[in-house]
Amino acid sequence: MESEESRGQSATPLWRPGRRRRAPAYDIKREAVIATAARLFQEKGYRNTTLNDIAAALNVTKPTIYYYVQNKDEILAECRARVWGGITKVIQAASDSRKNGREKVELFVRSYAEAISTDYGKCLVMTVRDVGGAEAELRKYRQGLREATHVLRDIVAEGIRDGSIAPCDPRMAAFAMYGALNWITYWYDPDGPSNPSEIGEEFVRLFRTGLKPRLER
Template sequence: MTAQAKKPPRWADAVPAREAQFEIKRRALVREAARAFGRSGFHNTSLEEIAEALGVTKPALYRYVRTKHEILFEAKTIAFDAGARARDMAAAESSDPLERLRLYIVHYIDLVTSELGSYAVLAEPVTSLPPELAEPIRGRMREADRALRAMVQAAMDSGAMPQGDPKLAVAFFMGAINHIARWYDPNGKMTGRQIGETFAGFVLNGLRGRG
């Protein structure tokens, strides 16, 4: 008699692990909080209001976050993660420096608007965070800035756009992109992807100039 094949563990891959379920709920909380912050502002929104919007009690909310600052930190972390993912996607999709820059803008706006629902929270300055949370975010800001400057420099070196200061170029287009947080409406007429495509056209036309 042949030995029976070893059966896989019951429920294998069918139900997320407890840690994964926790992270999914925490992510949902951050999205709802971002919407609340977008409606009323970070400083005018209480944890009670966020709990009410989620349909949970405040003690239940405390299982996932302890303060509004923690939510703000998580939202900004999600945005920087989206930026890193957008850079990776752009690099995988094209070897052309200018096209990579265009794809980054499209993917970043699409990802951050879909991930956060309303990303007005990103307009909140880092100074709203306590030092222990602000410093890691500043580190992510520096990392993203270096990566974007390198992308712009590569496009300049390829001859796709005039030589100039990559630092100013990044400040120009990221300032415009980050300002979307002030007016973006997840229920508006345009999707994040459509806004990304439009902004990418504006940015590339601006950086290429008359050439």
Template sequence: MNLKRQAVRERILQAAADLICERGYRATTLDDIARHLGMSKASLYGYFVGKDGILAAISQETMGRFSRALQEIARSPLPPHEKLRRVVHHHVELVLTHRSFLTVFFSEEASLPARFARAMARQKDRYDKGVEKLIQEGIRQGVFREVPPRLVVYALLGMVNWLYKWCDPAGPLGAEEIARAYLDFIERGLLAPKAFQEPQLRRRLLRLRREMDALSQLLASHSAP
């Protein structure tokens, strides 16, 4: 595909994503997209086979961005925890910088024709398994705790995927801050270190008290006439 044709294709997808994001897939027509671009409806058919083809292309482009980044990070020599951080940061950044694409990708999944939906489900499963593999690698190396990797994947991706619903790209939180906060939840959990330290301290004091009581009884028995 030559550069000019590629540029037009990208313009069509962006316009379609913006309109679908605003109106919903069912309420958006090819006429709307063509009018928005100043093109004829017939011209759109030179790039896509109908509205379903446009929706499938938006989903494919989005999934491709996720998958390519994951593959590149997974092949790097970085340690598992740093790989996971890079994946999360990229995922968050993609959601924030391609808001309309991601909104369509997540909210209009049920509108995909069956054959596209099946293909997309397979690609999503491969992505999930790729992230899961990073977590398994970290567990084997002793970097991560022994937890079910798939549950971590669901929790982590559930958090970052939901960003399109509430996060304002123009708001005070950027991709770096959001990714750091999510990673902090996953890597350290929600309880502050003090919450772990206090029970440990109480147990140590209780054990010390028992040992002191035992020592006192022993000394008393030896000093008795």
């Protein structure tokens, strides 16, 4: 199989390159497989969701899944990749922007809240703790989340230096905010009363001024 493919790519193409061999619905169907799997993973966990579950939810049988995907791990990898793109953008945007530290933090909070509030986000947070998928992949995402916390910590520290944030332990502040954000995946319900942007906004307010009433005017 491997040699066939590489031969096809190099000298005498067994299959003409430009010739579309798959129906246009292929990509859509593949996407449906991944989206459905993400929903189930997020509801029941990776290990507790069988390929038959996914197939049943799509009204097909297991071999059909395998027509669109190599194996179960690949499905999870796709789910994670989908949310990870959003998260790296959040990190980039927050750290590159020309703002003071506190504004960067608030941008981070707002946009992370939106990025994580999806089935893919729930899926990532869930499977990064409990094992899921290949070991190397898992480590990559664990490392990724850790780096996200570090970025948050660093922009908190920046805010302390530039005076926009009151002196505190940047590491703890980052952990607290990051935890609040990731925990959204445990309770957020798309059909519930508040949407991700409102959640982010309310979190920003809390982290900015705290619970205690301010006397200042």
